[in-house]
Amino acid sequence: xxxxxxxxxxxxxxxxxxxxxxxxxxxxxxxxxxxxxxxxxxxxxxxxxxxxxxxxxxxxxxxxxxxxxxxxxxxxxxxxxxxxxxxxxxxxxxxxxxxxxxxxxxxxxxxxxxxxxxxxxxxxxxxxxxxxxxxxxxxxxxxxxxxxxxxxxxxxxxxxxxxxxxxxxxxxxxxxxxxxxxxxxxxxxxxxxxxxxxxxxxxxxxxxxxxxxxxxxxxxxxxxxxxxxxxxxxxxxxxxxxxxxxxxxxxxxxxxxxxxxxxxxxxxxxxxxxxxxxxxxxxxxxxxxxxxxxxxxxxxxxxxxxxxxxxxxxxxxxxxxxxxxxxxxxxxxxxxxxxxx
Amino acid sequence: xxxxxxxxxxxxxxxxxxxxxxxxxxxxxxxxxxxxxxxxxxxxxxxxxxxxxxxxxxxxxxxxxxxxxxxxxxxxxxxxxxxxxxxxxxxxxxxxxxxxxxxxxxxxxxxxxxxxxxxxxxxxxxxxxxxxxxxxxxxxxxxxxxxxxxxxxxxxxxxxxxxxxxxxxxxxxxxxxxxxxxxxxxxxxxxxxxxxxxxxxxxxxxxxxxxxxxxxxxxxxxxxxxxxxxxxxxxxxxxxxxxxxxxxxxxxxxxxxxxxxxxxxxxxxxxxxxxxxxxxxxxxxxxxxxxxxxxxxxxxxxxxxxxxxxxxxxxxxxxxxxxxxxxxxxxxxxxxxxxxxxxxxxxxxxxxxxxxxxxxxxxxxxxxxxxxxxxxxxxxxxxxxxxxxxxxxxxxxxxxxxxxxxxx
Numbered sequence: 001x002x003x004x005x006x007x008x009x010x011x012x013x014x015x016x017x018x019x020x021x022x023x024x025x026x027x028x029x030x031x032x033x034x035x036x037x038x039x040x041x042x043x044x045x046x047x048x049x050x051x052x053x054x055x056x057x058x059x060x061x062x063x064x065x066x067x068x069x070x071x072x073x074x075x076x077x078x079x080x081x082x083x084x085x086x087x088x089x090x091x092x093x094x095x096x097x098x099x100x101x102x103x104x105x106x107x108x109x110x111x112x113x114x115x116x117x118x119x120x121x122x123x124x125x126x127x128x129x130x131x132x133x134x135x136x137x138x139x140x141x142x143x144x145x146x147x148x149x150x151x152x153x154x155x156x157x158x159x160x161x162x163x164x165x166x167x168x169x170x171x172x173x174x175x176x177x178x179x180x181x182x183x184x185x186x187x188x189x190x191x192x193x194x195x196x197x198x199x200x201x202x203x204x205x206x207x208x209x210x211x212x213x214x215x216x217x218x219x220x221x222x223x224x225x226x227x228x229x230x231x232x233x234x235x236x237x238x239x240x241x242x243x244x245x246x247x248x249x250x251x252x253x254x255x256x257x258x259x260x261x262x263x264x265x266x267x268x269x270x271x272x273x274x275x276x277x278x279x280x281x282x283x284x285x286x287x288x289x290x291x292x293x294x295x296x297x298x299x300x301x302x303x304x305x306x307x308x309x310x311x312x313x314x315x316x317x318x319x320x321x322x323x324x325x326x327x328x329x330x331x332x333x334x335x336x337x338x339x340x341x
Numbered sequence: 342x343x344x345x346x347x348x349x350x351x352x353x354x355x356x357x358x359x360x361x362x363x364x365x366x367x368x369x370x371x372x373x374x375x376x377x378x379x380x381x382x383x384x385x386x387x388x389x390x391x392x393x394x395x396x397x398x399x400x401x402x403x404x405x406x407x408x409x410x411x412x413x414x415x416x417x418x419x420x421x422x423x424x425x426x427x428x429x430x431x432x433x434x435x436x437x438x439x440x441x442x443x444x445x446x447x448x449x450x451x452x453x454x455x456x457x458x459x460x461x462x463x464x465x466x467x468x469x470x471x472x473x474x475x476x477x478x479x480x481x482x483x484x485x486x487x488x489x490x491x492x493x494x495x496x497x498x499x500x501x502x503x504x505x506x507x508x509x510x511x512x513x514x515x516x517x518x519x520x521x522x523x524x525x526x527x528x529x530x531x532x533x534x535x536x537x538x539x540x541x542x543x544x545x546x547x548x549x550x551x552x553x554x555x556x557x558x559x560x561x562x563x564x565x566x567x568x569x570x571x572x573x574x575x576x577x578x579x580x581x582x583x584x585x586x587x588x589x590x591x592x593x594x595x596x597x598x599x600x601x602x603x604x605x606x607x608x609x610x611x612x613x614x615x616x617x618x619x620x621x622x623x624x625x626x627x628x629x630x631x632x633x634x635x636x637x638x639x640x641x642x643x644x645x646x647x648x649x650x651x652x653x654x655x656x657x658x659x660x661x662x663x664x665x666x667x668x669x670x671x672x673x674x675x676x677x678x679x680x681x682x683x684x685x686x687x688x689x690x691x692x693x694x695x696x697x698x699x700x701x702x703x704x705x706x707x708x709x710x711x712x713x714x715x716x717x718x719x720x721x722x723x724x725x726x727x728x729x730x731x732x733x734x735x736x737x738x739x740x741x742x743x744x745x746x747x748x749x
Contacts, residue, residue, distance in 0.1 A: 039705060046460075050700050057703075064435065084738060179568065197568075199569075199572070200571075285518060299712070302402075302405040304708030305746065
């Protein structure tokens with residue numbers, strides 16, 4: 001494509017990206033560097049149905065004047081990034097200096113909200129992503145062998161978990177694994193332990209969340225791989241068959257290499273999605289056992305007092321995290337591209 | 342349930358069209374608020390007004406959306422139904438207007454104690470009082486031969502007897518879901534232990550002390566008698582456990598207790614055994630381990646005066662004294678509305694008020710401490726860390742947030 005043609009072709013997309021992606025990111029970064037002004041507090045008489053008391057409240061007139069003068073708030077540089085709610089530099093270095101052992105250090109690290117969230121987020125990302133790819137491949141291979149007449153129905157049902165709104169899907173599973181739900185009761189019966197509860201144990205809750213993650217995203221991988229299977233070079237398959245390749249060898253040496261670019265694509269999307277894991281934590285009411293960066297943002301904005309600067313800082317950290325996670329895949333794609341040119 | 346709400350709304354509309362013909366408004370009204378029966382009645386009353394559209398958005402997530410929905414100009418919501426905790430967030434951001442002139446013009450039906458006055462300005466109109474108090478199964482307590490507990494220590498003893506006699510495995514109920522609910526249970530117990538959340542006159546937290554530790558120990562002891570999933574149970578889930586007959590004693594909101602057993606499918610023994618009593622004390626103190634609440638409505642600042650007036654008129658219609666003629670509505674809450682006569686469901690909240698229960702603190706930084714408590718206490722409740730460590734974490738998390746918001 002000529003550069004000129006490309007420019008006009010790309011212009012509308014580029015503008016939309018600038019407007020809806022780049023500018024909001026700039027605004028979020030700005031927000032994370034500023035915090036609200038020092039509160040001007042006054043003590044005034046407050047009367048409620050119960051009694052009148054002297055209560056502290058914010059002096060709105062004085063605050064309005066300060067806000068007028070500096071609408072962005074106080075510039076605090078990176079201090080929000082370094083506070084206890086985020087990277088917790090002071091707490092981490094203290095934990096390191098006073099550590100009794102590595103285990104003790106990690107325990108202390110796990111007690112800080114950011115590292116606790118990262119712990120779950122990374123475990124979720126690196127366990128769920130490969131499983132989704134594997135499950136997607138297995139389903140695609142299975143569906144590919146189904147009789148043509150049944151294919152439509154089977155594909156429809158295989159896609160359902162992905163079609164269902166994530167929050168609804170999470171809620172349905174949440175109710176089923178409740179100790180009084182159908183799956184929860186079944187598990188108690190199988191384990192012979194009437195007090196077994198998936199929701200009461202951190203480990204079991206993590207497993208439930210990951211099973212949900214795989215259940216929800218496997219159909220996505222399936223659809224992509226299934227489409228890829230339709231383009232399989234039959235001559236190569238037949239040649240392999242003649243050479244005496246077993247079914248597994250054909251899969252290992254012909255089909256999987258053929259699907260490799262799609263695996264990269266699915267891995268890319270899934271790494272990004274899983275790093276931003278959010279809905280299952282809300283749907284499973286799992287905040288006692290697991291949290292993620294997205295959940296931390298939601299929590300900062302959802303409290304009775306909103307913490308915009310804190311949420312903005314976590315958002316920027318999320319963006320940086322996604323970029324780091326994707327870099328190996330992106331580098332690989334770039335090399336492939338250069339190799340072809 | 343849906344049919345029932347529909348019927349209530351229908352009855353309300355009929356009631357309003359006969360008794361409150363005067364409700365004519367000429368500008369848009371849009372209400373956001375929490376979701377429980379009493380507030381639904383208020384919303385339905387406001388919607389009975391004619392002449393312009395009255396929209397309601399009543400949801401348990403109201404506090405996540407009311408502030409953003411009122412910060413725009415013009416604001417999406419012309420009124421937010423709030424409580425003593427949630428009004429603070431709206432006042433901190435200056436999105437609600439003083440109502441003095443509207444009260445003078447249209448507020449003749451209001452009693453003086455309904456006006457929430459801050460620094461001499463009316464900022465909200467309260468319509469009901471609320472508190473958490475004891476809800477129990479009288480049949481179960483009779484079976485084990487004890488009186489309804491007056492203290493949490495008695496509650497623990499009763500719970501042990503119920504479990505030991507094989508009546509119920511997990512007889513204690515509690516809204517201990519990690520987050521807002523868990524923090525609220527801490528607040529109740531902490532005030533009952535004689536604690537104060539902040540060092541006097543400052544925004545410095547004051548919970549990592551003996552009262553805090555004793556509070557957590559009591560909560561932990563209670564949780565031993567709860568459904569093992571307690572960290573995921575909010576008030577709705579706790580009520581469901583009570584309705585299903587799995588719970589015999591619990592600390593529950595007055596506003597939810599009133600209609601607890603009127604749901605469909607509740608077993609007859611639960612309906613018959615259902616009983617309400619005042620809040621409990623703890624640790625030998627005489628202040629109940631509970632907090633007093635009011636619920637009321639506000640009017641947005643960033644709207645035209647015509648919309649503000651329409652909102653005020655519609656909301657006044659939502660809390661019209663004529664509603665108190667309806668037995669069903671009367672049972673839903675402890676109304677502050679003129680003409681309200683207490684029903685049996687109100688004894689818990691009245692007892693709470695009579696026992697000098699402390700109102701939930703209306704401090705600008707209380708919301709931050711509440712959030713920190715909700716996030717950091719779960720580790721202790723799971724048994725992963727000591728009470729001292731959990732309280733230290735809460736204070737540290739709160740300090741970081743309070744520094745960011747400019748309170749420290």
